[in-house]
Amino acid sequence: MATPDPDMGAPVADMAVPDPDAGDPPPPPMGDIFGGRIIRLAIAANPAADGCRDLNNDNRADNSLSLAAALANDGLQGAVDDGSLNLLPTSIGLAAPGANGEFDLALLTGNAGGAGYVVSASSLDDMGNPRVIFGGTRIAAGQLTAGPGNFPVAIPVGGMDLALDITNATITGQAGIDANGFFINNGVISASSPTTPWSRRWPTPTLPSRAGLLPPDINGTGNSVCLTFTSAGVALDGFPVE
Numbered sequence: 001m002a003t004p005d006p007d008m009g010a011p012v013a014d015m016a017v018p019d020p021d022a023g024d025p026p027p028p029p030m031g032d033i034f035g036g037r038i039i040r041l042a043i044a045a046n047p048a049a050d051g052c053r054d055l056n057n058d059n060r061a062d063n064s065l066s067l068a069a070a071l072a073n074d075g076l077q078g079a080v081d082d083g084s085l086n087l088l089p090t091s092i093g094l095a096a097p098g099a100n101g102e103f104d105l106a107l108l109t110g111n112a113g114g115a116g117y118v119v120s121a122s123s124l125d126d127m128g129n130p131r132v133i134f135g136g137t138r139i140a141a142g143q144l145t146a147g148p149g150n151f152p153v154a155i156p157v158g159g160m161d162l163a164l165d166i167t168n169a170t171i172t173g174q175a176g177i178d179a180n181g182f183f184i185n186n187g188v189i190s191a192s193s194p195t196t197p198w199s200r201r202w203p204t205p206t207l208p209s210r211a212g213l214l215p216p217d218i219n220g221t222g223n224s225v226c227l228t229f230t231s232a233g234v235a236l237d238g239f240p241v242e
Contacts, residue, residue, distance in 0.1 A: 031093035031103075034182035035236035037117060038087040041080050043155070044188070044226040045069035052226035053170065053190040062190075063226035072162075076155060086110050088117060089171075089231050090130070090239070091137075091182040098139060098177035105137040105146045105171065106130035108239065116181075116235030128241030134171065144175035144184060148191075155227075166191040166225055173229075181233025189227045 044050035047061035055062045065072075079085035088110055094103035108130055110117040125131055137146040147170035154161040169191035173184040 032091070032095050033236070033240060034091045034094065034096070034098070034177050035108075035116065035234050035239075036089045036091075036182040036184065036231040037234045038080060038089065038187075038229045038231045040228075040230040041076055041085070041087070042073045042228050043069040043076065044228050045073075047226055050226065050228050051172065051186075051188040051190070052224070055168070055190075055192055055224050061226070062224035064193075064223035065225055072155070083112055086112070086117060087231075088119065088234070088236065089182065089184060090236065091175075091177070092130075092133075094139070094177065094182070096177040098175065098182065099142050100140055102136060102138050105134040105144075107132040107134075107151060108236075110236070110238070114235070114237035116237065118237045119239040121238075124239070124241065128239075130239075137171075139175055142174050142176055144171065144173050144187075146171040164193045164225055166193055168192045178233055181235065182231070183233050184229070184231045187229040187231065189225070189229065191225045193223045193225050 043065045044052050044063050045066055047063040047066055050061075050063075052061040052063045054060060076085075086109055088108040090106040090108050091098065092104040092106055094101050108119050108123045110119040110123070112118075123131055132149070132151040134146040134149045137144065139145075148168045150165075150167045150169065152163065152165050154163045166189075169189055171184075171187065171189050173187035175182070175184045177183070
């Protein structure tokens with residue numbers, strides 16, 4: 001055996017020296033990504049039957065927009081059908097078939113193009129991450145639960161957009177991954193909205209009795225919002241950003 005030279009000191013482990021010209025290291029991989037698109041969207045007309053939450057603890061399901069459903073839902077679905085409203089629920093880190101697991105649920109926007117839908121840059125931050133993301137989303141035996149979380153949404157009603165700042169939002173439904181991507185059936189978005197956009201954003205002639213269509217029902221702290229939806233799997237272009 002070779003005898004260590006006492007004058008050499010202790011051996012030093014090899015260490016990688018950072019290259020100052022290499023730039024920032026790439027972000028860690030996101031894992032499996034499967035896209036979806038909301039193909040049916042409606043304001044819940046019957047909050048209790050449609051699975052809306054009780055947000056003010058009065059033992060009744062809440063949706064301040066429910067009286068507007070009959071007026072708004074044809075136009076809302078029309079915007080989905082003609083491609084002017086493209087909401088893209090996307091799973092990040094969920095492996096197929098997706099019947100069970102924990103992952104991040106992103107809500108992206110985009111337009112038809114490429115092999116499916118091209119993700120809008122406005123729905124991503126400067127690092128290419130989704131601006132609206134529900135971390136810790138779970139699927140157990142096919143049942144999805146996400147939230148609470150916050151996000152803005154514009155609902156087309158009567159040729160105009162009803163802009164809402166949604167807070168304390170939860171998303172539920174039956175979800176999984178099929179050959180087309182990430183899908184959600186019987187989806188429900190139930191949330192609060194601290195703003196009261198109706199009176200500020202709608203011209204007086206637009207909706208009759210508009211004050212009665214959006215009564216606050218959360219102890220004066222804002223309004224409730226409940227939407228039902230179905231999403232189907234689609235291919236995504238432009239996400240993740242390469």
